[in-house]
Amino acid sequence: MSLRHSAGQLSKRACSTASPASASPALPSLLLPKHRIIQMRTFATPVPPVTQNAVGSQGPTAMVFLNMGGPSTTDEVGDFLSRLFADGDLIPLGRLQNYLGPLISSRRTPKIKKQYASIGGGSPIRRWSEHQNKEMCKILDKISPETAPHKPYVAFRYADPLTEEMYKQLLADGFGNGKGGRAVAFTQYPQYSCSTTGSSLNELWKWRQRLEGKAGRGTIQWSVIDRWPVHPGLVEAFAKNIEDKLSEYPKERRDKVVLLFSAHSLPMSVVNRGDPYPAEVAATVYAVMQRLAFSNPYRLCWQSQVGPSAWLGPQTSDSVENYIAKGQKDLILIPIAFTSDHIETLYELDQEVIGESGHADTVKRVESLNGSPIFIDALATIAKSHLDNRVACSYQMGLRFFCRCGERICGINANASFVFAMIVGQQIACWPIEFAPYGCLVRSANHESPCFRIVTILYNRQRSSAELAVVKPYHRIQVQHRFNIADLLAAFLQVTQHSRP
Ligand SMILES: C=CC1=C(C)c2cc3[nH]c(cc4nc(cc5[nH]c(cc1n2)c(C)c5CCC(=O)O)C(CCC(=O)O)=C4C)c(C)c3C=C
Numbered sequence: 001m002s003l004r005h006s007a008g009q010l011s012k013r014a015c016s017t018a019s020p021a022s023a024s025p026a027l028p029s030l031l032l033p034k035h036r037i038i039q040m041r042t043f044a045t046p047v048p049p050v051t052q053n054a055v056g057s058q059g060p061t062a063m064v065f066l067n068m069g070g071p072s073t074t075d076e077v078g079d080f081l082s083r084l085f086a087d088g089d090l091i092p093l094g095r096l097q098n099y100l101g102p103l104i105s106s107r108r109t110p111k112i113k114k115q116y117a118s119i120g121g122g123s124p125i126r127r128w129s130e131h132q133n134k135e136m137c138k139i140l141d142k143i144s145p146e147t148a149p150h151k152p153y154v155a156f157r158y159a160d161p162l163t164e165e166m167y168k169q170l171l172a173d174g175f176g177n178g179k180g181g182r183a184v185a186f187t188q189y190p191q192y193s194c195s196t197t198g199s200s201l202n203e204l205w206k207w208r209q210r211l212e213g214k215a216g217r218g219t220i221q222w223s224v225i226d227r228w229p230v231h232p233g234l235v236e237a238f239a240k241n242i243e244d245k246l247s248e249y250p251k252e253r254r255d256k257v258v259l260l261f262s263a264h265s266l267p268m269s270v271v272n273r274g275d276p277y278p279a280e281v282a283a284t285v286y287a288v289m290q291r292l293a294f295s296n297p298y299r300l301c302w303q304s305q306v307g308p309s310a311w312l313g314p315q316t317s318d319s320v321e322n323y324i325a326k327g328q329k330d331l332i333l334i335p336i337a338f339t340s341d342h343i344e345t346l347y348e349l350d351q352e353v354i355g356e357s358g359h360a361d362t363v364k365r366v367e368s369l370n371g372s373p374i375f376i377d378a379l380a381t382i383a384k385s386h387l388d389n390r391v392a393c394s395y396q397m398g399l400r401f402f403c404r405c406g407e408r409i410c411g412i413n414a415n416a417s418f419v420f421a422m423i424v425g426q427q428i429a430c431w432p433i434e435f436a437p438y439g440c441l442v443r444s445a446n447h448e449s450p451c452f453r454i455v456t457i458l459y460n461r462q463r464s465s466a467e468l469a470v471v472k473p474y475h476r477i478q479v480q481h482r483f484n485i486a487d488l489l490a491a492f493l494q495v496t497q498h499s500r501p
Pocket residue numbers: 068069070071084090091108112123124125189193195196264265266267270277306337338341342343344
């Protein structure tokens with residue numbers, strides 16, 4: 001079997017035709033030498049893709065843009081903030097979430113309303129997201145006819161259209177409901193954070209379970225584009241906008257303009273648990289500078305911290321102040337972690353940082369990617385290679401447990417005696433259940449995710465052994481193998497290291 005077949009296909013096959021025993025060979029293979037693992041891949045049988053029409057296309061394909069969203073009008077600010085402060089993936093308030101969340105959001109609403117009023121009465125993110133997705137789908141129809149037609153959908157975490165609304169629309173449009181069909185969840189955060197993309201995926205998965213969890217066969221086959229921090233098209237789009245802005249400075253000063261990349265900050269508590277976002281943002285910055293042949297001095301700084309806790313620095317506003325105080329007044333601000341304009345570019349950077357710098361003629365900001373044709377082409381290229389590769393998600397997703405971001409979601413405490421595993425293609429990822437991704441899934445009747453084949457491993461702490469059980473909906477757990485949990489984890493790490501494409 002080609003590695004390129006999606007785990008979704010594997011899971012569908014396993015669920016619809018096989019007894020639990022048919023899923024077992026992949027796991028023992030982890031304990032085998034590498035050549036045996038590769039051999040096993042070639043034995044498996046390819047599964048034809050789901051087709052929804054009779055003319056040979058695998059389409060339609062739903063292309064679902066995930067993002068946080070923003071209030072389109074000032075009247076929506078209250079709801080936007082109350083959803084945002086209710087999200088424990090973004091702002092973990094523990095047991096006090098339901099009490100403190102509404103309190104903080106209602107206190108914050110008047111101030112934030114004024115900010116949205118001053119940028120034209122709302123966030124442009126919905127307009128840009130719909131435009132970018134529509135244009136990307138037009139390109140995809142041309143470059144990927146085998147998965148056409150591509151249908152654009154937007155799922156926001158805190159504003160309309162919410163994930164629930166998008167999912168219901170998908171079902172109304174003929175996806176799922178026994179017909180299967182393919183949908184790609186395409187995060188619009190280029191760099192992965194558990195607080196952003198992670199939160200959107202958990203929300204998507206929650207609604208998938210609610211709306212399709214009991215549907216059985218013919219549910220939507222999901223796969224995920226979870227990050228794309230150094231895609232050449234993204235890098236080119238940023239670089240082009242920077243070159244355009246640099247050209248506004250007189251030639252003799254141009255090389256000395258300091259490029260100040262600015263990304264939304266993260267609380268240090270999130271950084272310290274290993275969230276990949278800071279490293280991925282830095283990777284984008286370095287790739288852009290490489291493309292610019294390091295034409296200018298540059299720095300990365302962080303903006304928009306909220307509340308009194310420690311956040312990743314230096315703060316963008318402090319950096320600008322310091323450079324100006326030292327006589328460096330030619331500065332270009334480059335928002336590097338968001339793909340369209342929003343309150344942090346239009347209000348915080350333009351009005352606060354630049355407006356209050358006293359040097360609005362020499363401190364400038366590059367255009368956000370918004371309608372950039374280079375950027376929209378890049379989106380199409382990223383989507384095309386994802387569709388071609390038929391992988392469920394990036395390898396990085398399997399290591400999500402290292403940053404412990406599933407701990408809270410799962411609601412199972414750290415002493416839980418379960419290990420959770422998923423098979424991604426022919427790979428296996430596993431981790432203590434309290435760190436499992438899509439934690440809600442573990443509690444659901446149907447142990448199958450949109451992307452992954454799920455197996456559960458019951459871990460017996462006293463015996464330090466584990467029992468692999470394939471959990472089928474409405475079936476008793478069937479124990480199939482016993483093995484040492486340390487071996488299993490070691491094998492997992494070995495497999496992921498050796499079998500990257
Ligand atoms: C990559 C971008 C972002 C990361 C990472 C991120 C993390 C993060 N944000 C908060 C708290 C708030 N963010 C708010 C607004 C907001 N955040 C981002 C992007 C990221 N946030 C954007 C683009 C926006 C604005 C949306 C728009 O206008 O379209 C807000 C609300 C505004 C406010 O009250 O100041 C809060 C609150 C945390 C705690 C966090 C990391 C854990």
